[in-house]
Amino acid sequence: MAPHWSHLGPDHWYKNYPIAKGRRQSPIEINNKDVHYDRSLLPWFASYDPGAAKTILNNGKTCRVVFDDSFDRSVLRGGPLPGVYRLRQLHFHWGSSDDHGSEHVVNGVRYAGELHLLHWNPKYSNYLDAVRRADGIAVLAIFLQVRKTPKPEMKRILEEINAIKTKGKEAPFTNFDPSILFPKSHDYWTYHGSFTTPPCEECITWIVLREPIIVSSDQMAKLRSLSKNAENEPVLPLVDNWRPTQPRYFRMVSASFL
């Protein structure tokens, strides 16, 4: 059963999730004029165990890879984070064409897509407790930029798409270290925000990488070949699963680079 909010657009979410109109919502526009360079920001580090990868699934909203997060097996640390955060899952946001699809927008630039690697703070007893805490979740966000050259490291994920075409489909997905997807530069912006879908909890320390990863138009088309409907239901293409940018209000966006 699709989440009951899924048929209503983002402007309606606040009716069931008042926090959707909160002061710390995501995504936001990142504009140089509002960004503050913070030279005290540390570099971030991901130490992921390829053996932690478990399955890939289509939940009708995105393509998600889930990882074993029963101990500090694959972790993100450093940057703005107070300690290690456990990798729980990664997923994507994309558009109906290459000229849009990312959630964050940088100096007016929309990218074709955005990869989210979602981690939770193990100082809390479990993930669901962490989503209720301001420092509970850390998301590493990486833009997908379309150029002529495909990103070979995306092949593994895109090869599985045929096995998870419709909502609810899941396939084993093992021996995968997501850090092979990272761009060269670790430069990032960071700010406090929220989940970009209901329940829109304001529990996320965002780490948004400045350097996009380059994918091909065919690779984006592969993501767009996913369906949001279940098998033997009318075909509904899974596209435009991004939330529009939200007001920044009085939040500081810090940059790790000048």
Ligand SMILES: COc1ccc(C[C@H]2SC(=S)NC2=O)c(OC)c1
């Ligand atoms: C409370 O549980 C949730 C709620 C929403 C999402 C998905 C959202 S959050 C994000 S960032 N991007 C997305 O698409 C979850 O993803 C793990 C988990």
Ligand SMILES: [Zn+2]
């Ligand atoms: Zn996301």
